[in-house]
Amino acid sequence: MTSTEHRSDAAILGRMSVNDVDTILDISRANAHSTEVEHIVPDASDALFTWDYDKGARPKLEKLYEKGKTSQWNANDLPWDLEVDPNTIFRVGDQLPPTREDLAGDPSSPLHRWGDKEWAEYRREAVAWRLSQFLHGEQGALLCTAKIVETVPWIDAKYYAATQVVDEARHVEVFGRYLRTKLDSEYPINPHLRLLLDDIINDSRWDMTYLGMQIMVEGLALAAFGFMHAGTEEPLLRQLLRYVMADEARHVAFGVLSLQEYYSHLTQAEIRERQEFAFEAAVRMRDRFLSQEVYERLGVPVRPMVELLLNLPPERSAFQRMLFSKIVPNCRKLGLLDAGDGWLRDRFTEIGVIEFEHHVDTSEEYEEFVAA
Numbered sequence: 001m002t003s004t005e006h007r008s009d010a011a012i013l014g015r016m017s018v019n020d021v022d023t024i025l026d027i028s029r030a031n032a033h034s035t036e037v038e039h040i041v042p043d044a045s046d047a048l049f050t051w052d053y054d055k056g057a058r059p060k061l062e063k064l065y066e067k068g069k070t071s072q073w074n075a076n077d078l079p080w081d082l083e084v085d086p087n088t089i090f091r092v093g094d095q096l097p098p099t100r101e102d103l104a105g106d107p108s109s110p111l112h113r114w115g116d117k118e119w120a121e122y123r124r125e126a127v128a129w130r131l132s133q134f135l136h137g138e139q140g141a142l143l144c145t146a147k148i149v150e151t152v153p154w155i156d157a158k159y160y161a162a163t164q165v166v167d168e169a170r171h172v173e174v175f176g177r178y179l180r181t182k183l184d185s186e187y188p189i190n191p192h193l194r195l196l197l198d199d200i201i202n203d204s205r206w207d208m209t210y211l212g213m214q215i216m217v218e219g220l221a222l223a224a225f226g227f228m229h230a231g232t233e234e235p236l237l238r239q240l241l242r243y244v245m246a247d248e249a250r251h252v253a254f255g256v257l258s259l260q261e262y263y264s265h266l267t268q269a270e271i272r273e274r275q276e277f278a279f280e281a282a283v284r285m286r287d288r289f290l291s292q293e294v295y296e297r298l299g300v301p302v303r304p305m306v307e308l309l310l311n312l313p314p315e316r317s318a319f320q321r322m323l324f325s326k327i328v329p330n331c332r333k334l335g336l337l338d339a340g341d342g343w344l345r346d347r348f349t350e351i352g353v354i355e356f357e358h359h360v361d362t363s364e365e366y367e368e369f370v371a372a
């Protein structure tokens, strides 16, 4: 293998093809009955002191740090005493694709015969599942960002990451509090999301934490929070999401700004590894959105649902694809799409998300946001 030749899907993903349903379901099953309360991930990174205390050597990072310090909010200030009806929080299936028709229109769909009672139950469970995955993802961000404080070599980045640690603690707090006090259902971490978070934390290279967390996971989260915000009228959740999104926009911008500088010095072989990591993360996140646990809990056969979701025509699976609207432009901005032989561009084309490459990337979006 030459230095720019990419590894096979089997080596990157642990399966022969991206849409191998058996392996997707095996990963889910392996964790289905886990009762663990703590989850330990080995982390072999070096902690790094810098004696270069020159604050502002990286002016854009310094600006983010100053913004981070003055943008703190207190979770206690949200209107927690509002009554919330779990049935009407989020009308999934009604407002956003995939719609009820997409999921149940075909007579072979396991949901074809569902009535209003089943759909109501589905909406309640789907919102609990989504918010639970947000909660677990936020804890991933908390751990990853604490790790970045230790590992990143630049003082401006250590300063900024320290403010992000506080942001993430607050995000874990608000999603946890919402789930525990407003909903009657909660879900463990999705196995595909866990696999991704494990991989990110386990990697000893400091920039991989950024790529996995700030670019991929937080890029996706920013879009997912935006969709949920657009799809709910529930005032407490709307305000909570608006606060969290303002923080997340900074976090993704932090990733783009830091990696742009670092990637400009990497060799082709090193860039190839980053492309493969971005692809692996994109597939894990797509698999996470198949939400197998919801169907399992509702007693729906999981395999036909997963097959149905994977086979939705591109315009119908707009929800999953739109989620990549932040990730693909950020990968383009970092030069990962077209590096080498354009391998990542081909792979994103294959999973149906390349059309988002010219969406506004998060660092531009953040600059517009600050200017406004």
Ligand SMILES: [Fe+2]
Pocket: 138, 141, 167, 168, 171, 248
């Ligand atoms: Fe967060």
Ligand SMILES: [Fe+2]
Pocket: 141, 168, 218, 247, 248, 251
């Ligand atoms: Fe974040």
